[in-house]
Amino acid sequence: MYFESRAQAGQLLAAQVVDKYRYENCAVVALTEGGVLVGEQIAAQLHCVLMMLVTENIDVPGENLSFGAVSQRGNFTYNSEFSTGEIQEYTSEFHGYLDDQKREAYSRINRLIGDGGTINDMMLKDRIVFLVSDALADGAALSVAFDFLKPIRIERLVVATPIATVSVVDQLHVTADELHVLDVKENYLGVNHYYSDNTVPTRKEAIKKISQIILNWR
Incomplete structure (x- = not known):
């Protein structure tokens, strides 16, 4: 359709x-x-x-996959389609990168929310x-x-x-x-x-x- x-x-x-x-x-x-x-x-x-x-979505580096997303509360939620094992594997491999991406995403959201909220x-x-x-x-x-x-x-x-x-x-x-x-x-x-x-x-x-x-x- x-x-x-x-x-x-x-x-x-x-x-x-x-x-x-x-x-x-x-x-x-x-x-x-x-x-x-x-x-x-x-x-x-x-x-x-x-x-x-x-x-703000956080993607797995080098792959067209959303690992999860940060909300305007600052919470990070894993993509529910990943298994526990996959989450542990990606978290272990990309720990520093993912933490940096979460902080940057939350900062971008805060700048937007400061314009009036949604x-x-x-x-x-x-x-x-x-x-x-x-x-x-x-x-x-x-x-x-x-x-x-x-x-x-x-x-x-x-x-x-x-x-x-x-x-x-x-x-x-x-x-x-x-x-x-x-x-x-x-x-x-x-x-x-x-x-x-x-x-x-x-x-x-x-x-x-x-x-x-x-x-x-x-």
């Missing part, structure tokens, strides 16, 4: 949830800047807040939380989000994304209360492959969209 844009994909997802959640106490949390474009459409239909969980724990408490991305290729971003939400009492966790891999969907059937995926991919070719328009906001532009979501309620 292919989409004109992330906004168009977000409209399709919004159509799936609006009847059920339009008058509920909801909050949309985007996991990426591209996810803000998807989540913006859902939040506009549900008349709810839009936020973004800012994270998420408010109290605005999530006792709400139905929608985690939204423009694509979920692996469990890395979700692992960070689940870790971030652990200390917050929420009513229900809904995950919505236009595209997800088979492994992610299998994980979400266990970890989410509800799942909305427009297309499940066995052979994932990268997020941009599935959108004709790959214009994605910068983080500052994404924050501006978050602050203006109320103006776009429909």
Whole structure:
């Protein structure tokens, strides 16, 4: 399945949830800047807040693999798709490098959060939380989000994304209360492959969209 844009994909997802959640106490949390474009459409239909969980991925050196990610709380969460043995092996081999990358990532996040912030724990408490991305290729971003939400009492966790891999969907059937995926991919070719328009906001532009979501309620 292919989409004109992330906004168009977000409209399709919004159509799936609006009847059920339009008058509920909801909050949309985007996991990426591209996810803000998807989540913006859902939040506009549900008349709810839009936020973004800012994270920084830490990759395994020399490999196109996410070892985990640092959240804006400073917590580091391992990619759930790694086994305990693999985590121990990479940690042992790249210990100094990974520690440096974590510190640098947290510093970058702090500089961004200082510009206005992107998420408010109290605005999530006792709400139905929608985690939204423009694509979920692996469990890395979700692992960070689940870790971030652990200390917050929420009513229900809904995950919505236009595209997800088979492994992610299998994980979400266990970890989410509800799942909305427009297309499940066995052979994932990268997020941009599935959108004709790959214009994605910068983080500052994404924050501006978050602050203006109320103006776009429909």
